[in-house]
Amino acid sequence: MSRHVIGVxxxxxxxxxxxxxxNLEVRNxxxxxxHREEGGYAVVDRxxxxxRALCNEAGTSVSNLAGVGIAVPGPLDxxxxxITSAPNFPDFTNFPxxxxxxxxxxxxxxxxxxxNAAAYGEFRQGSGRDAHSLIFLxxxxxxxxxxxxxxxxxxxAHGVGGELGHIILxxxxxxxxxxxxxxxxxxxxxxxxxxxxxxxxxxxxxxxLAGRESLTAxxxxxxxxxxxxxxxxxVARMAHFLGLGIVSLCHVVDPEVVAIGGxxxxxxxxxxxxxRKFVDEQVFPAARGKIKITRAELGDDAGIIGVASLVRNAx
Amino acid sequence: MSRHVIGVxxxxxxxxxxxxxxNLEVRNxxxxxxHREEGGYAVVDRxxxxxRALCNEAGTSVSNLAGVGIAVPGPLDxxxxxITSAPNFPDFTNFPxxxxxxxxxxxxxxxxxxxNAAAYGEFRQGSGRDAHSLIFLxxxxxxxxxxxxxxxxxxxAHGVGGELGHIILxxxxxxxxxxxxxxxxxxxxxxxxxxxxxxxxxxxxxxxLAGRESLTAxxxxxxxxxxxxxxxxxVARMAHFLGLGIVSLCHVVDPEVVAIGGxxxxxxxxxxxxxRKFVDEQVFPAARGKIKITRAELGDDAGIIGVASLVRNAx
Numbered sequence: 251m252s253r254h255v256i257g258v259x260x261x262x263x264x265x266x267x268x269x270x271x272x273n274l275e276v277r278n279x280x281x282x283x284x285h286r287e288e289g290g291y292a293v294v295d296r297x298x299x300x301x302r303a304l305c306n307e308a309g310t311s312v313s314n315l316a317g318v319g320i321a322v323p324g325p326l327d328x329x330x331x332x333i334t335s336a337p338n339f340p341d342f343t344n345f346p347x348x349x350x351x352x353x354x355x356x357x358x359x360x361x362x363x364x365x366n367a368a369a370y371g372e373f374r375q376g377s378g379r380d381a382h383s384l385i386f387l388x389x390x391x392x393x394x395x396x397x398x399x400x401x402x403x404x405x406x407a408h409g410v411g412g413e414l415g416h417i418i419l420x421x422x423x424x425x426x427x428x429x430x431x432x433x434x435x436x437x438x439x440x441x442x443x444x445x446x447x448x449x450x451x452x453x454x455x456x457x458x459l460a461g462r463e464s465l466t467a468x469x470x471x472x473x474x475x476x477x478x479x480x481x482x483x484x485v486a487r488m489a490h491f492l493g494l495g496i497v498s499l500c501h502v503v504d505p506e507v508v509a510i511g512g513x514x515x516x517x518x519x520x521x522x523x524x525x526r527k528f529v530d531e532q533v534f535p536a537a538r539g540k541i542k543i544t545r546a547e548l549g550d551d552a553g554i555i556g557v558a559s560l561v562r563n564a565x
Numbered sequence: 566m567s568r569h570v571i572g573v574x575x576x577x578x579x580x581x582x583x584x585x586x587x588n589l590e591v592r593n594x595x596x597x598x599x600h601r602e603e604g605g606y607a608v609v610d611r612x613x614x615x616x617r618a619l620c621n622e623a624g625t626s627v628s629n630l631a632g633v634g635i636a637v638p639g640p641l642d643x644x645x646x647x648i649t650s651a652p653n654f655p656d657f658t659n660f661p662x663x664x665x666x667x668x669x670x671x672x673x674x675x676x677x678x679x680x681n682a683a684a685y686g687e688f689r690q691g692s693g694r695d696a697h698s699l700i701f702l703x704x705x706x707x708x709x710x711x712x713x714x715x716x717x718x719x720x721x722a723h724g725v726g727g728e729l730g731h732i733i734l735x736x737x738x739x740x741x742x743x744x745x746x747x748x749x750x751x752x753x754x755x756x757x758x759x760x761x762x763x764x765x766x767x768x769x770x771x772x773x774l775a776g777r778e779s780l781t782a783x784x785x786x787x788x789x790x791x792x793x794x795x796x797x798x799x800v801a802r803m804a805h806f807l808g809l810g811i812v813s814l815c816h817v818v819d820p821e822v823v824a825i826g827g828x829x830x831x832x833x834x835x836x837x838x839x840x841r842k843f844v845d846e847q848v849f850p851a852a853r854g855k856i857k858i859t860r861a862e863l864g865d866d867a868g869i870i871g872v873a874s875l876v877r878n879a880x
Contacts, residue, residue, distance in 0.1 A: 325851045334851045383722055397817070404714070406819020407698055408852035413816040416849070418809050420736045421747075430812065430847055432736075494733050497745065501728040502712070502817050504721020532745055534731070536640045536649045537723035 684711025
């Protein structure tokens with residue numbers, strides 16, 4: 251019997267999936283638009299079709315799979331397989347995704363928060379493969395987080411463990427979508443980098459970024475790479491708060507590895523040296539110089555590798 | 566063979582110990598001054614004498630004990646049994662306490678950070694005895710912390726896990742002894758309550774606390790209990806930041822129980838309702854109303870019960 255596993259990442263824009271071999275290597279991949287505007291049931295249909303297509307391509311059948319893992323945004327009830335609240339999927343509030351996919355495909359489905367899945371992928375096959383504990387920070391539109399301790403994802407008693415974008419670093423900082431102020435997400439996300447750049451540009455200070463109609467985090471990082479003073483200051487500020495967040499997290503979790511992923515991690519060379527220096531100076535002495543802070547290694551694949559590994563280890 | 570266990574709390578002022586029965590009930594207790602100014606070896610001698618005296622009183626001998634647990638301040642290397650840095654015991658930096666006591670007594674010794682020990686005690690016999698996860702916050706001169714997940718203390722990869730007094734809540738807040746600013750300890754400790762009261766008194770605002778030569782946190786809480794406006798504001802501020810800290814911790818650990826201990830917890834009625842309300846409003850929706858925030862139940866005994874339980878569970 252085949253022990254193939256499929257991992258799927260249910261994103262706001264695309265559904266991405268891969269079929270994994272016995273030893274968790276990617277056999278084949280597919281990517282299709284999510285079209286979340288069509289509603290939850292339509293998305294389930296598309297997800298199921300993607301799983302079948304992956305099996306067809308690989309010359310196997312769904313019934314031969316060990317299971318399907320799905321990485322989904324937002325906090326969820328892993329045991330019940332229910333997305334409790336997904337900011338980008340309003341249709342999916344209290345949506346029984348696991349049951350629907352299981353009933354349609356007739357095999358076991360494991361749901362996992364996407365950042366937890368990425369953390370687990372990095373722990374198993376990426377930057378944490380030689381470690382016992384890892385924190386993952388996914389710096390994108392928001393900041394996702396995941397914690398793996400002794401091989402287990404720290405999901406918490408109510409599924410909100412590892413929501414690391416929402417640790418509070420500045421009680422009077424910018425308001426956050428979660429209802430608090432000054433969360434890590436308000437300093438270390440792509441959105442935050444753009445906001446800080448726009449705030450700085452308002453002073454009229456000269457910068458290659460001045461006068462642009464729209465602005466992306468990538469442009470701010472490019473400008474910082476080109477030594478634009480304003481952009482460098484914004485990136486330094488982002489690095490400072492990312493460092494504060496990591497120090498704070500080390501005083502709670504004290505992991506062996508901190509893996510930085512997400513789109514912003516493409517520009518990691520511009521801020522990681524500063525973050526490392528800050529953490530090594532500001533963390534409790536016993537941990538100084540001992541925490542590996544690094545770019546996540548698996549890129550966009552961390553989530554699907556993570557859920558595939560979870561299915562494998564459960565099977 | 567007796568399965569008695571001794572738990573000892575090595576405090577800055579006193580060494581407190583108790584001998585526990587098979588089922589971890591206190592048989593007898595002793596308390597003696599630490600006299601830390603006499604140095605590490607003198608303290609070891611006193612600790613050893615205390616253990617022997619507890620055995621004598623109980624009509625048993627040291628060789629009949631299942632082991633001795635010692636709760637000590639400061640981060641430590643639990644495996645090696647070495648206190649790495651104890652702010653209140655400068656003599657004890659890299660001090661091999663476990664080995665020295667083991668060699669002298671000829672039985673196994675388990676060392677644990679005092680706040681971790683208190684967390685474990687609360688988890689086993691106190692406010693967390695029916696839960697799977699607990700965070701302990703000891704609000705005293707400083708703020709100690711401990712995390713228990715699925716019956717295990719989260720010590721971290723370098724022994725600085727659960728140092729919850731040093732999560733950062735206000736990046737530009739008051740400087741902290743740890744080298745950062747705005748740590749939880751700077752808002753929720755007895756020291757912080759006194760500092761905030763003194764700052765408020767400087768404005769000349771009338772208060773029953775005005776003009777006192779020295780001021781204690783207890784006096785501030787008493788004044789707040791008597792509806793002194795300035796004192797009430799200070800306690801509200803303390804409660805606000807304690808709430809922020811708990812929200813932040815829930816987004817990392819998401820425990821079933823948050824137990825508030827330490828001297829400040831005697832005044833828990835004056836701030837806990839506010840803290841609970843804040844957390845229930847500000848934590849992620851999936852956890853609202855579900856996290857039990859409560860006064861720790863074991864008082865000063867949490868640490869000795871915790872280390873005794875650790876010895877029992879290891880034996």
